[in-house]
Amino acid sequence: MPMPEASAPTMRAVVQRAYGPPAILRVESAPRPVPAARDAVVRVCAAPVQQGDWHLLRGLPYLLRLLGFGLRRPRRAVPGQYAAGIVEAVGAEVTDLRAGDRVLGSCAGAWAEHALAPADHWVAIPAQVSFEQAAALPHGGLAALQALRDAGRLAPGQRVLVHGASGAVGALAVQIAKVHGARVTATSRAHRLDEVRGLGADEVRDGTRDGALGTAEHDLLVDTVGDRPLAALRRALAPGGRAVLVSGGTGRWLGGMHRVLLAALGSLPRRTKLAPFVAAPRTADLRELLALCAAGRIVARVDRSFPLAAIGDAFRRLESRDARGTIVVTP
């Protein structure tokens, strides 16, 4: 990152110059972004720290580095993929956003006092939704919505199994599946079954038990855990059913890509399908999630807020696996 000129406006931002543990992150002075004609700059009020950020911090799996995120160090010096905040400045050609609007969007460099994105990446946050609640939506919400609706082809009345329903993606998948009229079975570890029942699941199961996924029962299975062999996922599906692999699995090199490929190839000749999945930062879907949240039909739980300077603590909390909901930073 170039050093700011003496007179150029600056801001505080988290800076990452290498891949590694949370301790490599520094809060430094950085140039404040300036909007081009179709951009908007937002004063960040809350930004999530999520599972995907962990991969970008560590540079794992290595496949990710080959996919354009930076071979030896991250391509983007200021991390953070989503921000909720207040529009501060817009480019000359932007007509549908004004300074002072409350917005959520995908952007480059969300862990800073100001974040820049094309104006059409930002969507209005309804008055009923706080900045922190809005920031908690994209990670779990986009994956849950797109896994159910797009990869899973969810239809009303279907029997849906959400494996790993206590997590960020799973908790929203249960709620969104209920909004769409599904009958939902949800798994979690035994000590979180009440929490998962409270999300509206019709039935809950201890997902660590053998056979918890069942046999020939579900029209749609959303797997956010990735702990079962592909054959067990297939066995759980009713004829014609689909399993969506939200969690591809683990692996330092390929991050479970081999599992995803096996799933896709194995599905070609069969009636049950195992669908690979990658969530996309779609603005229309953010708008839909915010509307559901404003109407009280879904809740994205916020675990804890950390000031920007405590970004390392935010990551340590993520790595502890004790978080109950999304971790956010508030510059």
Ligand SMILES: NC(=O)c1ccc[n+]([C@@H]2O[C@H](COP(=O)([O-])OP(=O)(O)OC[C@H]3O[C@@H](n4cnc5c(N)ncnc54)[C@H](OP(=O)(O)O)[C@@H]3O)[C@@H](O)[C@H]2O)c1
């Ligand atoms: N493909 C994509 O585009 C995409 C998008 C978002 C996320 N993801 C991936 O999806 C996965 C889930 O993400 P997340 O943010 O929701 O993670 P998360 O919050 O850690 O959720 C996983 C949940 O599964 C629970 N769990 C673990 N083992 C279980 C078992 N045997 N049975 C039932 N529940 C179990 C965990 O409970 P404990 O905490 O009690 O262990 C945790 O609540 C991650 O691998 C993430 O990388 C992929």
